[in-house]
Each structure stands twice: as C-alpha cells, then as structure tokens.
Amino acid sequence: MLLLAFDTATPAVTAALHDGERVLAESTVVDARRHGELLVPTVDRVLGSAGRVLADVSGIVVGVGPGPYTGLRVGLVTAAAFGDALGVPVHGVCTLDGLAWAAGEAGLDGPFVVATDARRKEVYWARYDGPRRRTTEPAVDRPAEIADAVAGLPSVGAGAALYPDVFTDRRPDPDHQSAGALAALAAHRLATGEPFAPALPLYLRRPDAQVPAGYKAVLPR
Known part of the structure; x- marks a missing residue:
C-alpha cells in the first residue's frame, strides 16, 4: 500500500x-x-x-x-x-476529521472541538468524542452562535485560535x-473497513463569487 x-x-x-x-x-x-x-x-x-x-x-x-x-x-x-x-x-x-486525528496523535482525547477559519467571521466546526469519533455533522456558524455547544471543551484548529472568548480551552497542536x-x-x-466520504466538496455554503443580481444579457439585433 x-x-x-x-x-x-x-x-x-x-x-x-x-x-x-x-x-x-x-x-x-x-x-x-x-x-x-x-x-x-x-x-x-x-x-x-x-x-x-x-x-x-x-x-x-x-x-x-x-x-x-x-x-x-x-x-x-x-x-x-x-x-x-x-x-x-x-x-x-x-478535513475536520484529519485535524481530530492529529489532535489524538498529540495526546488529546475526547470530548473536544475542531474549528477552522471559514472567513466572514465564521468557523467550520464539529464536536468529537475522541480522535476517531465525530459526534456532530460539520457546520458553519458564527462563534457566538455555538458558544453554549463548545463551552468548556478543549479545541484545536486555526478557527479556535481566532475566537478565544468562545473557544476558551484552545490547544495549540494541531493548528493547521x-x-x-x-x-x-x-x-x-x-x-x-470503515467507510469513506465521497470525494466531493463539502462547501456548506455558496461561493463568494456570484453572478450580479442585475445582470442584463445583451442580444444581437
């Protein structure tokens, strides 16, 4: 292999x-x-x-x-x-599962949270019982909206580093x-024999670049 x-x-x-x-x-x-x-x-x-x-x-x-x-x-x-x-x-x-596995390699056991930077003052995040077991579906939220869900839990990832008031027990390894x-x-x-996710993008929201709402087609006479 x-x-x-x-x-x-x-x-x-x-x-x-x-x-x-x-x-x-x-x-x-x-x-x-x-x-x-x-x-x-x-x-x-x-x-x-x-x-x-x-x-x-x-x-x-x-x-x-x-x-x-x-x-x-x-x-x-x-x-x-x-x-x-x-x-x-x-x-x-x-991607969050990969960070969770790295957290386990660094000695962190569950429960904990993985959070990455989603921009727009949001994070991509999920909760884990341990490095092998995710207990919530990946989501994108503003940190203040998930403060109760992550309160008191250790957290890893660059998203957690950006919002220390919400992710109060942030661990530095892994960051990326x-x-x-x-x-x-x-x-x-x-x-x-565990299953894999389809090799398809998990976006969770629409791309930043969009066709302008007032777009007008120009047709030949």
Whole structure:
C-alpha cells in the first residue's frame, strides 16, 4: 500500500506519503492564496523525499472540507485527475476529521472541538468524542452562535485560535491540517473497513463569487 494524501481546504497546502504503517514523507506550506500553484510542487517534493514516483501510488486520499470554494476545489480536482490517470481509488476524508486525528496523535482525547477559519467571521466546526469519533455533522456558524455547544471543551484548529472568548480551552497542536495525519486516518479506515466520504466538496455554503443580481444579457439585433 502506498497512499498519497493531500488537503487544500485550509490555508495549509499539505501532502504526504503513507505506506499503511507510517508516514514516509510529508510537506506543508501555509499560504491561503496559492493552492493551485503550490499543490503539485508539494506532491513532487514529497515523492522525491521518499524516493518514489507517482506511478507507485496505490490510492489517493483527499480532504473534502469543509472549506472555501476556491482552495478546496484545487485538491479535489487534482485528486480526481490523479485517480483517473493512475487507475487507483480516491478516498475522501473530512478535513475536520484529519485535524481530530492529529489532535489524538498529540495526546488529546475526547470530548473536544475542531474549528477552522471559514472567513466572514465564521468557523467550520464539529464536536468529537475522541480522535476517531465525530459526534456532530460539520457546520458553519458564527462563534457566538455555538458558544453554549463548545463551552468548556478543549479545541484545536486555526478557527479556535481566532475566537478565544468562545473557544476558551484552545490547544495549540494541531493548528493547521497535516496530510500525514489525514493519511494515517485513511490507513486506519482501510484496515478496519470503515467507510469513506465521497470525494466531493463539502462547501456548506455558496461561493463568494456570484453572478450580479442585475445582470442584463445583451442580444444581437
């Protein structure tokens, strides 16, 4: 088994190789504006570090969000292209689940909250009983609206860091997504037969860019 994992649902453009037992190589660049430029070079760097080539990969693991429209689609389109070119399966994993797994690797046990920055003064978030068990569906909300739901719970993720008045027990590790953790979670699910999410984007809201409401078509005479 050789899993290539990557995620572009957060400002972290992250990729990793996992052989089913351990992470062979991992690279992460935090840059919210250059997902399209950075992802393939990051994958190339990981493959080179591990002494492998893309043709060696037996499965693709991709973070499906929730995340902003532009960044998230970069990872999903790339995953679909790699899967089709290589003839290998593409496994979707919730981005928040990857952060929860990384929190478990850092020693955090449940219950806790994962929150990422959704912009617009909102967060993407979910509650967990432990690093393997999510107890709520991913959601997007203003922090004040979920204050009672997260009160007193440890929290991880860059979204939690932005709102310390709501996420009062914020843990610093992990702050950003780790493709190594995402791959380790996928390897666990493959070994135990747990299902994967469809490799489709989990947006939770409409994209920022929309056709103007007053758009007028111009027709030839």
